[in-house]
Amino acid sequence: MQILFIALGLTIIAGLGFYAGKLLFQLKQQNERQQQARQTRIDNITQSIQTIAMAMEQQQCDFSEGAIRICNLLAAIPVIPQPDYPAMYPRIHQLYKEISHFPTHDARNALSKAERRKQDRERGQIEANHESAILKELQELRQIEPY
Secondary structure, X not given: OHXXXXXXXXXXXXXXXXXXXXXXXXHHXXXXXXXXXXXXXXXXXXXXXXXXXXXXXXXXXXXXXXXXXXXXXXXXXXXXXXXXXXXXXXXXXXXHHHHOOOOOHHHHHOOOHHHHHHHHHHHHHHHHHHHHHHHHHHHHHHXXXXX
16 A cells, blocks of 8 residues: 555656646746847847938938937847946937927927927037037947847
């Protein structure tokens, strides 16, 4: 009778061990898929930043729009700890801060033409103040490497 209980106990232990091993294997696969998805996201964000920086250099994208997009993309890179991007790219972040109060999309469309022109002139002046320094930072951003 004892042998039967011992055999039953070993069978249960073996079954639980197999099940635990299977769960660990599935967990490892899930972690690898998450890491791969994270790296793909980082690569895509990095490529977007490089593309926007190149478009800004080639004057295909306004500095204001590019600064907004780049600052938001830098903040969205899923790395821990997050690098100090405002210190790395101070002029782009400064431009972003200076123009962030301007309305966009529907709020901008709701403004009168005169008000939009006034804001465009103001935004153009802010961009001109930062242009040369931003162009240097854009060269660095075009070379940014995925983490």
